[in-house]
Amino acid sequence: MELKLYYSPGACSLASHIVLEELGFPYTAQKLNLLEGEQRKAEYLKLNPMGRVPTLVVDGKPLTENPAILTFLGGAFPKKGLWPKETWEQAMLLSALSWCSNTIHPAYAHVIRAGRYTDDSSAQESVKAKGKEMFGEYLKMVDGWLAKTPKWMMGEQYTVGDPYLLVFYRWGNRNGFPVKSLANYTRHANLLLGRPAVRKVMADEGITLD
Structure with missing residues (x-):
C-alpha cells in the first residue's frame, strides 16, 4: 500500500x-x-x-x-491497536471524530476566518466573538469529557482520535485561550507529547505547542 x-x-x-x-x-x-x-x-x-x-x-x-x-x-x-474492536466502540469513536470536525473546528474557523461566513465586514467582529465564545466552551466540554476517562479519549485504549484533540488544545494555547487551566485536557495533551510519534511529527512540521 x-x-x-x-x-x-x-x-x-x-x-x-x-x-x-x-x-x-x-x-x-x-x-x-x-x-x-x-x-x-x-x-x-x-x-x-x-x-x-x-x-x-x-x-x-x-x-x-x-x-x-x-x-x-x-x-x-x-x-x-488504534481502532476499537467492538462495533459500539467504533461508532462512539466515529461520533467523537465527527463532533471534532463538525463542531469544534468550525467554531475556531469563525475566529480566524470570519470572512468565510459573512461578506459584511461590519458583522465579522460579531462572528469572531461568537466563534471565540463557542470554541472556548467546546474546550471546556472536552476537559469534562476527559475527566470521565482513565487515560485516553476512549478510555484505556489510545486511538486515532486522541491526536485530533491535541490539534484544538494547541490552537487554543496559541490564541490566548486558558487551556492550561483545564487540568484533564492538559493531562491528555502531556500524555500525547510523551509519545515519540507525536514529538517526531511536530518536529517534522516545525511546530511546538506554543
Missing part, C-alpha cells in the same frame, strides 16, 4: 499526520503552504476540489476529511 499525506504545519491535518507516524508504515508527507495558496493550485484541486487539508492518497486514490482518513487508517491496520 502506498500512502501520501498532504498537510500544512499545525493545521488539522496534524491529527492524520501523527496517526500515520504511529502506524509505523512507510508513507510520504507533502507540505502545503496555505498562506501562499498552494492548496488552490490546479494539481492539488484535482485531488481535493475543496482546496483544504488533509488529503491522503492511497494507491493513487485521494481520501479527504479527517474523520474519513482516521477511520481508514484505524481500520486498515487493525493490528496496530
Whole structure:
C-alpha cells in the first residue's frame, strides 16, 4: 500500500499526520503552504476540489476529511491497536471524530476566518466573538469529557482520535485561550507529547505547542 499525506504545519491535518507516524508504515508527507495558496493550485484541486487539508492518497486514490482518513487508517491496520474492536466502540469513536470536525473546528474557523461566513465586514467582529465564545466552551466540554476517562479519549485504549484533540488544545494555547487551566485536557495533551510519534511529527512540521 502506498500512502501520501498532504498537510500544512499545525493545521488539522496534524491529527492524520501523527496517526500515520504511529502506524509505523512507510508513507510520504507533502507540505502545503496555505498562506501562499498552494492548496488552490490546479494539481492539488484535482485531488481535493475543496482546496483544504488533509488529503491522503492511497494507491493513487485521494481520501479527504479527517474523520474519513482516521477511520481508514484505524481500520486498515487493525493490528496496530488504534481502532476499537467492538462495533459500539467504533461508532462512539466515529461520533467523537465527527463532533471534532463538525463542531469544534468550525467554531475556531469563525475566529480566524470570519470572512468565510459573512461578506459584511461590519458583522465579522460579531462572528469572531461568537466563534471565540463557542470554541472556548467546546474546550471546556472536552476537559469534562476527559475527566470521565482513565487515560485516553476512549478510555484505556489510545486511538486515532486522541491526536485530533491535541490539534484544538494547541490552537487554543496559541490564541490566548486558558487551556492550561483545564487540568484533564492538559493531562491528555502531556500524555500525547510523551509519545515519540507525536514529538517526531511536530518536529517534522516545525511546530511546538506554543
